[in-house]
Every structure is written in C-alpha cells, then in structure tokens.
Amino acid sequence: MSSIRLLVGTKKGAFILTSDGTRKQWDVSGPHFAGWEMYHLKGSPVEPNRIYASQTSSWFGQIIQRSDDGGKTWHQPGTPPGEPTTTPDGMPKGESNKFVYDTSLETGKPLTTHQHYDGTQRPWEFKRVWHLEPSLTDPNAVYAGIEDAALFRSSDGGQTWQELAGLRDVKGNLWQPGAGGMCLHTIVQDPTNPRRIYIAISAAGTFRTDDGGVTWRAINRGLKSQYELPDPDAEVGHCVHRIAMHPTRPNVLFMQKHWDVMRSNDAGESWHEISGNLPTDFGFPIDVHAHEPETVYVVPIKNDSEHFPPDGKLRVYRSRTGGNEWEALTKGLPQHDCYVNVLRDAMAVDSLDPCGIYFGTSGGQVYGSANAGDSWTAIVRDLPPVLSVEVQTLR
Amino acid sequence: MIRVVLPAHLRTLARVDGEVTLEVKGEVTQRSVLDALEARYPMLRGTIRDHGTLKRRPFVRFFACEQDLSHESPDAPLSDAVAMGTEPFLIVGAMAGG
Numbered sequence: 001m002s003s004i005r006l007l008v009g010t011k012k013g014a015f016i017l018t019s020d021g022t023r024k025q026w027d028v029s030g031p032h033f034a035g036w037e038m039y040h041l042k043g044s045p046v047e048p049n050r051i052y053a054s055q056t057s058s059w060f061g062q063i064i065q066r067s068d069d070g071g072k073t074w075h076q077p078g079t080p081p082g083e084p085t086t087t088p089d090g091m092p093k094g095e096s097n098k099f100v101y102d103t104s105l106e107t108g109k110p111l112t113t114h115q116h117y118d119g120t121q122r123p124w125e126f127k128r129v130w131h132l133e134p135s136l137t138d139p140n141a142v143y144a145g146i147e148d149a150a151l152f153r154s155s156d157g158g159q160t161w162q163e164l165a166g167l168r169d170v171k172g173n174l175w176q177p178g179a180g181g182m183c184l185h186t187i188v189q190d191p192t193n194p195r196r197i198y199i200a201i202s203a204a205g206t207f208r209t210d211d212g213g214v215t216w217r218a219i220n221r222g223l224k225s226q227y228e229l230p231d232p233d234a235e236v237g238h239c240v241h242r243i244a245m246h247p248t249r250p251n252v253l254f255m256q257k258h259w260d261v262m263r264s265n266d267a268g269e270s271w272h273e274i275s276g277n278l279p280t281d282f283g284f285p286i287d288v289h290a291h292e293p294e295t296v297y298v299v300p301i302k303n304d305s306e307h308f309p310p311d312g313k314l315r316v317y318r319s320r321t322g323g324n325e326w327e328a329l330t331k332g333l334p335q336h337d338c339y340v341n342v343l344r345d346a347m348a349v350d351s352l353d354p355c356g357i358y359f360g361t362s363g364g365q366v367y368g369s370a371n372a373g374d375s376w377t378a379i380v381r382d383l384p385p386v387l388s389v390e391v392q393t394l395r
Numbered sequence: 396m397i398r399v400v401l402p403a404h405l406r407t408l409a410r411v412d413g414e415v416t417l418e419v420k421g422e423v424t425q426r427s428v429l430d431a432l433e434a435r436y437p438m439l440r441g442t443i444r445d446h447g448t449l450k451r452r453p454f455v456r457f458f459a460c461e462q463d464l465s466h467e468s469p470d471a472p473l474s475d476a477v478a479m480g481t482e483p484f485l486i487v488g489a490m491a492g493g
Contacts, residue, residue, distance in 0.1 A: 035404060059454040059488040060404055060442040076408075079438045097441045126447075 009038035012384035047139035077158035102163040115176035133187035145184035164213035178202030203239035222271030246293035274323025285347035294322035308339035332376035345388035360386025398483035423478040
C-alpha cells in the first residue's frame with residue numbers, strides 16, 4: 001500500500017509526518033536539528049529515502065544535511081558518519097557546507113554588485129540555501145538556490161558544490177532583494193528536456209537555461225510591476241514568488257508574483273494574468289494538481305505588508321480552468337480570526353488518487369486534504385512557524 | 396594543549412561533548428586555533444568564519460580570560476593562559492534574540 005511522507009521545515013527544526021495512503025492517521029517525528037532554521041527538505045524522486053536538507057542559522061551559517069534512510073538518520077555529506085573527517089595529511093575530506101561564488105576565468109563570472117533596497121550597489125555575499133532541488137534522474141545530483149541569488153549544483157550527493165555562474169551574468173547588477181532577501185527560491189526542471197531548467201529570484205524574475213545551466217536568459221515578458229519598478233515592463237527586477245509546472249505539460253508554467261497570478265503557455269516566452277476573481281492576487285505559494293494539469297492552487301493574502309488572509313479567513317483558492325475562475329476552499333480551515341501566512345515553499349501535492357494537498361502556516365499548523373482541497377484537517381497545529389512543506393508519495 | 400569551548404549547536408555538529416582540546420603548532424592566535432579546530436572538525440568550516448574570507452561570522456564571539464577578543468586581530472597572540480591550557484578559548488553565539 002502507498003504511504004505519504006511530509007517533510008516540514010520550520011524556524012526551529014524539521015519535522016517528518018507520515019501516514020498510510022488513507023491519509024487519516026499521522027505519525028510525527030522531530031524536531032530534527034532542533035533550534036535551527038530548516039529552510040527546505042526534499043527527497044530524490046529516483047531514490048526517495050535520500051533526502052537533502054538545508055539547515056541554517058544567523059549565528060553559525062549554512063549546513064547541508066543528507067539522509068539515506070528516509071529521515072531516520074542524517075549526516076553532512078562531506079563527512080559521513082564513522083569515517084575519518086580528514087585525509088591522512090589532515091585536509092578536510094568534504095566541503096558540503098561550502099558555497100563559494102565561481103569567479104574563475106574558465107567557468108565563473110566576476111563577483112560584481114547588485115542593487116540594494118536603497119538603490120545603492122552592494123557586493124554579492126553568500127547567506128543561506130533557500131531551496132534544494134534533487135535531480136529527476138540522478139540521486140547524486142542536486143541543485144541549491146541560494147541568497148544572495150545564485151544557483152549551485154552538486155553532482156556528488158551534496159559533498160561539494162559548484163556555482164552555475166552564467167545566471168549572474170543576466171543583468172545581475174539590476175537584481176535587488178525582496179523583503180525576505182535576494183534569494184533564488186524556485187528551481188523547476190523540465191522532465192522532457194534535462195538541459196532546460198527554470199529558476200525564479202526575488203526580486204529579479206524568472207530565468208531559463210536550455211543548455212544545462214551554462215547560459216541563461218530572463219523570461220519575464222508580460223509581467224507588470226507598476227508599484228515595484230520604475231519601468232513596469234522591465235526585463236529583470238520583478239518579484240516572482242514562485243512558479244509551478246505540471247510534469248506532463250512542461251511548457252505551461254503558473255506563477256504567483258508579488259502581485260498577480262500569471263500563466264505562460266510557451267515555456268516562459270510570454271506571460272498573461274490569470275488572477276480573475278481572486279479576492280486579492282498577492283500571495284506566495286502556487287501548485288498544480290497531480291493529475292489535472294489545469295487545476296491550480298493559490299493562497300491569497302491581503303497585500304505586501306499585511307501578510308495574512310483577507311477578512312481573517314484562511315482560504316485556499318482552486319481553479320479547475322487553468323486560471324481566471326477561482327473557487328474558495330474553506331471546509332475545515334479557520335474562517336474567522338485567522339491571521340497566518342503561507343510561505344512560497346510551504347505547499348505541496350501528493351500523487352495519490354484523489355490527489356492530496358498540504359500546506360504549512362506561519363502559525364505552525366500543517367493542513368492536509370485527501371480530496372484535492374474539498375475538505376481539510378490540521379495534521380499538526382503547534383509547530384514553530386513553517387518555512388517549507390514537501391511531500392513524498394511512497395509506493 | 397589548547398582548550399576550546401564550543402556552543403551547544405556546534406558541539407552537536409562536531410559530535411562532541413564538553414570541551415575540545417587541540418594541539419596548535421607555532422604561535423597560538425585566533426587564526427591558528429580556528430585552523431586547528433576546523434582541520435580536526437571540518438564540519439565546522441563556515442560555521443565560525445566565512446568560508447571564503449575567513450572573517451568571523453557576525454553573531455559569533457570569542458572570549459577568553461573574561462575578555463572579549465572578537466574584535467582583536469586574528470593574528471594577535473592569545474594569552475599565555477590560553478596557550479598553556481589553563482584557561483579555555485570560548486566560542487560563543489552572540490546574544491541576538493531568537
């Protein structure tokens with residue numbers, strides 16, 4: 001029988017929630033890495049018991065953790081448990097926490113500056129890993145989206161990391177931090193074309209590579225940011241919050257921007273708005289139903305400073321028409337006095353039938369629906385603020 | 396032997412309990428102590444000093460003999476008490492809320 005494993009990152013540790021395929025009873029394990037900010041955990045699609053995790057702290061910086069047994073035990077990939085941590089001549093064996101921008105003449109780009117909030121230029125500086133995206137085909141390959149915005153790749157299971165520096169070459173001097181920092185938070189791989197990857201950055205926009213990450217270009221035509229940018233149609237600078245794709249339609253992308261829910265039918269070459277009848281088109285997460293490529297989910301919040309649902313009602317909105325026509329999903333969700341937020345990486349769908357959908361809140365609740373959003377239950381209610389939710393469907 | 400006290404989170408990462416003792420070759424400075432610490436516990440690289448610049452992370456402080464040494468030169472000699480192991484070198488997470 002199938003089972004479900006939820007990987008929940010919070011501001012004070014990680015939690016793993018498991019259930020059988022009925023998705024009614026849940027076991028909770030954690031906190032793992034108690035006290036640390038767990039920005040993101042994600043399992044390899046080809047080897048589900050291999051899970052990568054980003055463990056970070058304002059005090060002690062960035063740690064990469066890996067589990068090879070479904071989250072029961074963890075280690076830093078550069079220093080496997082039980083093995084000497086150094087080579088015979090005393091050098092560190094692995095450098096799994098080392099993220100250094102590539103400025104080499106061969107593959108790198110000069111480390112220039114980007115815009116700061118006040119319009120001045122600031123040098124690039126590594127802060128943390130926001131998102132880990134394991135390869136669709138190779139359990140040892142994984143991408144990391146980092147702040148200050150850049151994309152790194154590991155091909156040795158997270159032991160060492162190399163920047164794909166061509167991305168910073170796309171008008172990086174015009175990128176600027178969003179309120180959460182200048183972060184690369186979204187990495188979407190085209191399942192039909194391993195050389196094509198989409199990424200999104202706050203606040204720079206969406207970018208695409210068609211050569212496996214060597215060269216990139218901005219794909220932001222159609223985005224309008226009249227309240228954020230002096231040129232609303234600028235090539236870069238847009239605050240894209242997340243993009244989502246259904247694997248059977250890799251040319252169709254859905255986007256939650258700072259304001260506006262958007263759609264592209266041509267692999268990001270152009271975008272059009274699909275906010276339709278949403279009560280507000282500000283929000284962070286967006287996701288697509290596992291079996292219905294035109295069924296899309298968002299969680300509207302009031303605006304850029306009031307990061308909570310309108311009217312104190314926590315509502316997921318679902319469109320079954322690929323956008324524009326949205327219905328509120330409220331059954332089981334608090335409909336008064338609710339002022340939580342749902343962050344960009346804190347929503348995920350499983351691949352059972354009916355499709356399950358899950359999201360975590362800044363109030364520490366993780367809600368789940370085993371019927372594509374028709375009704376919801378709180379799996380846990382009192383975790384630390386939730387930063388990310390990923391789901392694994394185990395068969 | 397140099398005695399080093401790590402904050403709890405770094406003890407967890409390094410898989411150690413209590414103090415760490417280190418052999419430091421040559422002059423005993425912040426840099427030589429941290430070099431020796433990171434060589435022995437490479438999982439701590441980047442947690443105390445930036446990987447690239449080797450500058451102290453902003454929320455990490457260095458104390459010894461009831462003195463705050465965080466703003467001292469990394470190449471300044473540490474006191475004899477630290478060098479002799481009668482006093483530990485403390486690596487501390489700064490009080491910064493959270």
